[in-house]
Amino acid sequence: MIIDGHSLAFRAFYALPVDSFQTQTGQHTNAIHGFIAMLINLLGNERPDALAVAFDISRHSFRTEEYPEYKGTRGETPPEFKGQVPLLQEALHAMGIRTLEKENYEADDILATLATRGAEAGYRVLVVSGDRDTIQLVDDRITLLYPSKQGVSELTRYDAEKVMERYGIRPEQYPEIAALVGETSDNLPGIPRVGEKTAVKWIKQFGSLEEILRRQDEIGGKVGESLRENAHLAERNRRLNRLVRDVELDVELDDLKRGEIDMAAVQQVFAKLEFRTLLQRVGKLAGAEVPVGGAAPAAELVPEKPEAKLLLDEELGDWLAKADRPAVRIIEAGDGFEVGVATPEASVLIHWQPGGRDYALFEQWLASDAPKVFFDAKQQIGAARRAGAxxxxxxxxxxxxxxxxxxxxxxxxxxxxxxxxLGEQVPEGDPNQLVPDESSVSDAAALAWYVVRAHASAVERFQSRTIEIYRDIELPLVPVLAALEERGVQIDLPLLEAHDAELTTRVGELQQQAFDAIGREVNLSSPKQLQEVLFEQLDMPKTRKTKSGYTTDAAALAELQVKSPHPFLGALLAHRDANKLRQMVETLIKAVREDGRIHTTFVQTGASTGRLASTDPNLQNIPVRSEEGRRIREGFIHAPEFETLMTADYSQIEMRIMAHLSGDEGLIQAFNEGEDLHRFVGARIFGVPPEEVTNEMRSKVKAMSYGLAYGLSAFGLSKQLGISSAEAKQLMVDYFERFGGVRDYLRSVVDQAKRDTFTETIFGRRRPFPDLASPNRILRENAERAALNSPIQGSAADIIKRAMIAVERRVREAGLASRMLLQIHDELMFEVAEGEWDALEAIVREEMAGAAELSVPLEVQVGHGANWNAAAH
DNA sequence: CAATGAACGTA
DNA sequence: CGTACGTTCATTGC
Incomplete structure (x- = not known):
């Protein structure tokens, strides 16, 4: 393992607040602290046999000789950082780690040299660096660990395959790309107009930078011109970004073998730095006994924080049995687990070895019904599962x-x-930064202590029925969602792959058609370029304005097709369609795990109304409206050991909730008579018998009914239906004349929300609306529409959540092997086991329909099939 | 590199 | 000038 000392220390410096890491003498230590914390993780996770940390000596190097402006844009090194480097090196030496530097070279060159030598000597080499130039080192023996953009304390592993996945090129080609694009942070300008995409395209086309430059005349357009004018930049950049792999170093690889950790020396240095918890962790690495709470006290601790006890076995079991509603924090630290359990008065820290005898009582307690408090319990269930608990x-x-x-x-x-x-600052780093802060890694006990107190304070602030939503819906839903996520849904990969191939071909053809129609090539995904084509080249009438020009959305293009027909428009629309589907199919394919299933993540806090959100991937927006789109649903299947898929959805749940909340007798009657809702409403509005309601009338009514729940205006209705605003207005007047209760209700929701500054669902879920009092009309009216919709959408969310909890419980109690897999707002999907259809259907129908007592029945539609599409009807 | 906007998929 | 989301791509700003 070879680490770029400067680059990582610098990241640590910016990741942790300077002020929180200061010794009593005023020495700053945040960079050292962050670096050591990360190093401990690396040592624990990767267990390298040999290790070195390379540093830069100064800014001066052979590169600045050729190009004095190299890295010239970098500002002064902050003084708070400068003094930390020698201390860091001292700490590393105490830990038995070699540091290296070389006059006239950068740390990167040392990395390159050692990596090369290591690989030649048969080592598998890990390069840890935040400098992208090191990508060029990656090969089948050398892996790069690069700080990820947002990963919490995560390093991304770049092997050759990962580089290919991320950049679409082989690692050794990376510097050629970088040479073309340039590197702002090194003050190396690239070829203007050439970004990553273009550079990769060229490299793929020509094979190498050399070849691109040799055949530069073949590249047309402005970019080609730019390349010819600035080719020298690329050549220079390539010279400068080539890492030197044979720097003379006065060490042999054998010298880098990890030595003993000299705990006495570490203790001395860390005492000077006032590192207490890090000392613990280094002690653990070294296998030394270091008393918890020894060494110097940390300066910024909240005074009453209890000292964490280290307990095992029966002692631990006793403590847990007596603890009253403690918080639990499980932290995955590489291959190990740290657990903190805390009440406001006391805490324990557990170095959890899952399955170990000393932890049996703890694991028993963790799985039991004994009440516990968490932060993000669903995530913690996942962590426990990975520990087998x-x-x-x-x-x-x-x-x-x-x-x-x-x-x-x-x-x-x-x-x-x-x-x-609590108004307290938890001493921890920015979670978006590289460095795993001490509090999140070693101080699980402290975190648990914070959680238990903050939770008590939060719950105290609950008003009215919020506690019921919390206790009866959200908390019981947590294990249900965790189960759904773990189960995943089976995917027919060959089918999706075939679909992808088909779509790819079609996208290509449509793109060509579009290009042919305008006689040139543009990026069909770029609204900006499309505007150029449509409004300048083809001189079409201008569409609705956006912030940055004129819209090219599907509705506008369809309108243009009428006003100013052109083959380009049709090709573009079709291309968009196919390209979007292809993108979706490819995303799904990539999301399929080893087990042949896709495991989405349900974000319980995703929507303000109370709905769930689904991410990574989003399985709540799989196409259904178009025939082509529905083919994607054919890729969602059941596992071979199951018999079929079941889907169960609420029919018109939002309209039913509207009927219930408004108490409108006409609407209630419509549902209670069980006939086609829109037909019934249409008959009333147009004053004809239901059987004389035409399809056109029905679809107008349907659009209006749904629109009303969203705060639709006459203007919006006219737009959507393509009718005059007078006609739209009349339609609404007629509607409200027959269904006055709906109008009164919608009014009352907004009125009440203005008085209370919040809305409430049937079950008491509240949503605040501060903007209802805004003097800004746009903000206020947006808030009014959201407030209108919130009790409706929110109540529907409450209902299906209650149903999910009940169904999951009943399925378990019945001992069925069938299982719930997905929720799509008003729909649930199940995998049905052999011979269990009837039993499952009964449970699902009963619990879904019975999830709320409304003044209209809740109707549930159930379907089955071998895939999601087939199961939908 | 991160943030934003446009576009579009779902309920 | 209809609510609630997430994802992708291009573009822009730092």
Whole structure:
């Protein structure tokens, strides 16, 4: 393992707040702290046999000789950083780690040299660096660990395959790309107009930078011109970004073998730096006994924080048995697990070895119904599962509690929630940064202590029935969602791949058609370029304005097709369609795991109304409207050991909720008579018998009914139906004349929301609307429409959540092997086991229909089939 | 590189 | 000038 000391220390410096890491003498230590914390993780996870850390000596190197402006744009090194480097090196030496530097070279060159030598000597080499130039080192023996953009303390592993996946090129080609594109941070300008895409395209086309430059005349357009004018830049960049692989170093690989950790020396250096928890962790690495709470006290601790006890076995079991609603925090640290359990008064820290005898009582307690509090319990269930353990007794979840209080934004971290509810700063780094801060890795006990207190404070702020939503819906839903995520849904990969291939061909053909229609090639995905084609080259009438020009969306293009027909428009629309589907299919294909299934993540705090959201991938927006789109659903199948898929969806749940909430007798009657809703409403509005309602009348009524729940205006209705606004207005007047209760209800929702500044669902879920009082009309009216919709959408969310909890429980109690897989807002999907259809259908129908007592029945439609599409009818 | 906007898929 | 989402791509700004 070879580490780029400067680049990582610098990242650590910016990742951790300077002020929180200072010794009593005023020495800053945040970079050192972050670096060591990360190093400990690396040592634990990767267990290298040999290790070196390379540093730059100065800015001066052979590169600045050729090009004095090299890295010239970088500002002064912050003084708070400078003094930390020698101390870091001292700490590394105490830990038995060699540091290297070389006059006239950069740390990168040392990395390149050692990596090359290591690989030649038969090592598998890990290069740890935040400098992209090191990508060129990757090969089948050398892997790069690069700090990821947002990953919490995560390093991304770049092997040759990953580089190919990310950049579409082989690692050794990366510097050629970089030479063309340039590198701002090194003050190396590239060829203007050439970005990553173009560079990769050329490399693929010509094979190498040399070849591109040799055949530069073959490249047309402005980019080609630019390349010819600036070819010298690319050549220079390539000279400068080539890492030197044979720097003379006065070490042999054998000298880098990891030595003993000299705990006495470490203790001395760390005492000077006032690192307490890090000392613990280094002690663990070294196998030394270091007393918890020894060494110097950290300066910024909250005074009353209890000292964490280290307990095992019966002692631990006793402690847990007596703890009253403690918080639990499980942290996955590489291959190990750290657990903190805390009440406001006391805490324990557990170096959990799953399955070990000393931890049996803990694992038993964790799985039991004994009440426990978490932050993001669903994530913690996943962590426990990876340790082979289960979590029961979820009695609180700080993340959910905080979201219920303010559903527009959920706190993303414990630190944010603690600050909000306790006003205390958790000493921890920015979770978006590279460095795993000490509090999140070694101080599970402290985190648990923060969680338990912040949770109590959050729950105290619950008003009215929020506690019911929390206790009866959101908390019991957590294990259900965790189960859904773990189960995943089976995918017919060959089918999707065939579909992808077909779509790819079609996209290509349509693109060509579009190009032929205008006599040139443009990026059909670029609205900007499309505007050029449509409004300048083809001189079509201007469409609706956007912030940056004129819209090219599907509706506008369809309108243009009428006003100013052109073959380009049809090809473009068809291309968009096919390209979008292809993109979706490819995303799904990539999401299929080893087990042949896609495991989405349900974000319980995803929507302000109470709905779930689905990500990575989103399985709640799989196409259904077009025939071609539905073919994607054919790729969602059941596992071979199951008999069929079941889908069960609420029919018109939002309209039913509207009927219930408004108490409108006409609407209630419509549902109670069980006939076609839109036909019934149409008959009333148009004053004809139901059987004389034409399809056109029905679709107008349908659009209006749904639109009303969203705050649709006469203007919007006229736009959508393509009728005059007078006609739209009349339609609405007629509607409200027959269904006055709906109008009164919609009015009352907004009125009440203005008085209360919040809305409420049938079950008492609240959503605040501060903007209802805004003097800004746009903001206020947006808030009014959202407020109108919120009790309706939110109540529907409550209902299906209640149904999910009940169904999951009943299926378990009945001992069925069938299982729930997905929720798509008003629909549930199940995998049905052999011979269980009838039993499952009964449970599903009963629990879905019975999830709420409304003044109209809740109707459930159930379908089955070998795939999602077939199961839909 | 991160943020934003446009476009479009779902309920 | 209809609510609630997530993803992708291109573009822009730092």
């Amino acid at each position: 289960a979590i029961g007794g979820i009695a609180g979840d700080l993340l959910l509690a905080s979201w219920l209080l303010r559903p527009s934004t959920a706190e993303k971290s414990i630190a944010e929630a603690v600050f909000r509810f």
